[in-house]
Amino acid sequence: MNIILLGPPGAGKGTQSSNLVEHHGMRQLSTGDMLRAAVKAQTPVGIQAKEVMDRGELVSDEIVSALIDAELLAMGDDVGAIFDGYPRTEAQAVALDDILSGHNRKLHHVIELSVNEEALVDRVTGRFTCANCGEGYHDRHKLPSTTGVCDKCGSTEFKRRPDDTEETVRTRMQEYRAKTAPILPYYEKRGIVQRVDGMASIDDVTTAIEKVLASS
Numbered sequence: 001m002n003i004i005l006l007g008p009p010g011a012g013k014g015t016q017s018s019n020l021v022e023h024h025g026m027r028q029l030s031t032g033d034m035l036r037a038a039v040k041a042q043t044p045v046g047i048q049a050k051e052v053m054d055r056g057e058l059v060s061d062e063i064v065s066a067l068i069d070a071e072l073l074a075m076g077d078d079v080g081a082i083f084d085g086y087p088r089t090e091a092q093a094v095a096l097d098d099i100l101s102g103h104n105r106k107l108h109h110v111i112e113l114s115v116n117e118e119a120l121v122d123r124v125t126g127r128f129t130c131a132n133c134g135e136g137y138h139d140r141h142k143l144p145s146t147t148g149v150c151d152k153c154g155s156t157e158f159k160r161r162p163d164d165t166e167e168t169v170r171t172r173m174q175e176y177r178a179k180t181a182p183i184l185p186y187y188e189k190r191g192i193v194q195r196v197d198g199m200a201s202i203d204d205v206t207t208a209i210e211k212v213l214a215s216s
């Protein structure tokens, strides 16, 4: 099964992807994570993307689509893909159709996480992750059960993203409204869009997504 998790920054795409990876053996393909890895490794793509990401704007369609294509090539045909943070423009949605057919895959669901804007600012500015395993946490909504220790791997090192500031998140939301939300009709025409209330608790959102997956 191949699905897209669509939603503005902080909607819960990464959090819900982790659950699907853990319980359904799917693979998360996050262009944000791939780009951050490229920035860290100072590859040509990373060097080009860094400033754009720091401003909260979108990296070029060609770069992100090439990353997705390479990742699909590297993974087994029988592993389901969760597209997290991709596609973000209509050109990317069109490219993804091409890429998927090149890998003999089809798209089963586009799950839209709907969340109100003020909650997003709160979510993004309170977000942090384990520096070792990447598990996601939140200052107010999801603290590790032992203070300062990752639930998943026991690491005591955590990190925050440089673009998780209020100013950048407002730009990222604007980008979402202007360029990403308009791709919904592209998928609605095919009858594969399901809307999930992203304001519910993390567990309730998980249950709602599980229901969508079980419906096919």
Ligand code: ADP
Pocket: 007, 008, 009, 010, 011, 012, 013, 014, 015, 016, 123, 124, 126, 127, 128, 136, 137, 138, 139, 141, 142, 198, 199, 200, 201, 202, 203, 205
């Ligand atoms: P995205 O990948 O869509 O940008 P994340 O999954 O990283 O969003 O979630 C953003 C922050 O909000 C994280 O700190 C996460 O722990 C928290 N979070 C995610 N889902 C919920 C939820 N349903 N309720 C409260 N907090 C949430």
Ligand code: ADP
Pocket: 008, 009, 010, 013, 014, 031, 032, 033, 035, 052, 053, 054, 056, 057, 058, 059, 060, 061, 064, 084, 085, 086, 087, 088, 092, 172
């Ligand atoms: P979030 O989890 O907050 O939605 P991401 O980690 O997906 O954010 O993306 C972080 C940044 O990486 C974006 O603000 C953008 O600059 C860049 N980026 C990630 N995915 C894409 C994409 N599909 N197209 C263009 N830029 C992207």
Ligand code: ZN
Pocket: 130, 131, 132, 133, 134, 135, 150, 151, 152, 153, 154, 155
């Ligand atoms: Zn960890």
